[in-house]
Amino acid sequence: MYTLLYNITTTPGAGMEAPQQSDVVIVGGGVIGLSVAYFLKTLSPGARVTVVEREPGYEHCSTLRASGGCRVQFSCPENIQMSLFSIDFIRRFPELMAVEGREAPIDWVEGGYLFIVPPEHIGLLEANHAEQIRQGCVADLLDPAGLKARFPSMRVDDLGAGVHTPHDGWCDPYQMLHGLRRKVIALGCQVLADEVVAFEVSGAVVRSAELRAGGKVPASHFVNAAGAWAAEVGAMAGMPLPISPLRRFEHYFTCGNPIERLPYVKDLARMAFRSEGAGFSGGVVDGSEPRGFNFEVDHGYFERAVWPAVAHRFPAFEAAKCHRTWAGLYEQCELDGNPIIGNWPGVLENFHVCAGFSGHGMMHAPAAGRAIAERVVYGKDRSIDLARMGYGRVVENRAYGERGIL
Ligand SMILES: Cc1cc2nc3c(=O)[nH]c(=O)nc-3n(C[C@H](O)[C@H](O)[C@H](O)COP(=O)(O)OP(=O)(O)OC[C@H]3O[C@@H](n4cnc5c(N)ncnc54)[C@H](O)[C@@H]3O)c2cc1C
Numbered sequence: 300m301y302t303l304l305y306n307i308t309t310t311p312g313a314g315m316e317a318p319q320q321s322d323v324v325i326v327g328g329g330v331i332g333l334s335v336a337y338f339l340k341t342l343s344p345g346a347r348v349t350v351v352e353r354e355p356g357y358e359h360c361s362t363l364r365a366s367g368g369c370r371v372q373f374s375c376p377e378n379i380q381m382s383l384f385s386i387d388f389i390r391r392f393p394e395l396m397a398v399e400g401r402e403a404p405i406d407w408v409e410g411g412y413l414f415i416v417p418p419e420h421i422g423l424l425e426a427n428h429a430e431q432i433r434q435g436c437v438a439d440l441l442d443p444a445g446l447k448a449r450f451p452s453m454r455v456d457d458l459g460a461g462v463h464t465p466h467d468g469w470c471d472p473y474q475m476l477h478g479l480r481r482k483v484i485a486l487g488c489q490v491l492a493d494e495v496v497a498f499e500v501s502g503a504v505v506r507s508a509e510l511r512a513g514g515k516v517p518a519s520h521f522v523n524a525a526g527a528w529a530a531e532v533g534a535m536a537g538m539p540l541p542i543s544p545l546r547r548f549e550h551y552f553t554c555g556n557p558i559e560r561l562p563y564v565k566d567l568a569r570m571a572f573r574s575e576g577a578g579f580s581g582g583v584v585d586g587s588e589p590r591g592f593n594f595e596v597d598h599g600y601f602e603r604a605v606w607p608a609v610a611h612r613f614p615a616f617e618a619a620k621c622h623r624t625w626a627g628l629y630e631q632c633e634l635d636g637n638p639i640i641g642n643w644p645g646v647l648e649n650f651h652v653c654a655g656f657s658g659h660g661m662m663h664a665p666a667a668g669r670a671i672a673e674r675v676v677y678g679k680d681r682s683i684d685l686a687r688m689g690y691g692r693v694v695e696n697r698a699y700g701e702r703g704i705l
Pocket residue numbers: 326327328329330331332351352353354357359360361362363364365366367368369493494495496524525526527528532547548549626627628629630654656657658659660661662663
């Protein structure tokens with residue numbers, strides 16, 4: 300059922316505003332959509348690829364509000380494998396995204412990640428650590444004494460264990476998005492400032508995408524990379540998606556007492572923060588937050604929820620100051636918190652969803668983009684078997700989630 304792109308040789312136009320005939324139309328020009336475009340052009344340089352992004356200034360997109368964290372600490376092998384590929388890609392991003400010899404900075408910091416659990420959850424962390432080792436990650440399982448030796452400011456008396464992954468880190472999501480965007484335009488992709496408002500569907504095949512400004516873009520394949528808006532875009536094609544917008548706050552804060560530089564620290568209560576310049580960036584995810592497109596900032600949240608959690612773990616933060624808070628949206632997969640990557644076999648063959656990353660979409664964008672490109676170009680996964688992340692589990696209402704820290 301797949302139209303292979305091997306034979307397509309038409310020279311594409313770059314950066315033009317009138318929609319052209321396309322082989323692939325990608326809805327959404329955040330990191331996911333741009334990564335799909337990049338890998339399509341890498342695997343099939345002659346492919347005509349159109350990315351449709353309705354907000355050229357990216358005012359509401361999740362990517363520009365992300366914290367930049369990239370880690371291998373997952374339990375599902377697919378997530379670990381996606382991280383290993385993506386982190387290496389991000390490390391090499393400046394050269395890979397170079398345009399006309401000019402490198403694309405991404406400010407990668409190999410600051411490490413640290414997951415910590417109380418005594419009753421040691422088994423969970425051990426099992427996840429064993430899987431990470433099986434997948435070839437560098438990951439150190441530490442007892443409380445080992446944690447204290449490595450992170451002297453941390454309170455460890457109520458902890459059972461921690462896993463430190465020293466080669467994880469963080470980057471600048473703004474530079475990632477714009478580096479990818481410049482690169483795909485240089486490779487000949489068309490990036491349209493417009494909104495997809497409908498699809499023309501006949502049988503199991505989507506024929507064209509209709510634009511708000513008028514006109515239709517016919518294509519052989521369509522990709523739903525609309526992030527927190529993916530359910531709306533899926534509905535236009537007749538593909539229901541359990542993906543909701545979940546507001547999350549990110550804070551920049553400083554510590555009033557001397558403290559060592561910290562890795563990205565995460566616990567089971569979803570406290571997550573890391574060093575950033577002279578201060579720290581992070582927050583506490585509230586999974587019970589009502590779903591919706593809400594960007595309003597609750598300026599009391601840091602004091603109520605984040606400060607107590609951070610100061611409990613690192614007493615130096617008893618003196619802390621929050622300088623800035625912003626709100627962004629997770630594209631939350633309500634089924635299991637894992638992404639949905641793929642088409643709906645037999646029902647919508649040429650419509651591929653790549654969304655629902657639930658807080659991990661920036662770090663997994665390179666691997667996810669490559670996966671969609673492989674499905675389009677080869678009709679199957681070549682690098683990482685992502686069958687369990689497909690739409691089948693949505694149809695069967697079968698969760699495949701992460702165990703432990705999210
Ligand atoms: C506070 C916060 C912290 C985060 N921290 C991290 C982190 O540390 N690490 C990590 O990996 N991830 C993190 N994330 C998650 C990450 O930001 C997302 O998973 C990722 O950015 C998703 O990328 P995307 O391209 O799918 O979505 P987006 O960046 O939102 O892009 C989707 C685009 O689709 C466009 N669009 C929607 N509908 C249409 C339409 N009909 N037509 C045309 N265009 C359309 C939108 O305008 C938008 O620009 C964080 C998120 C938040 C909010």
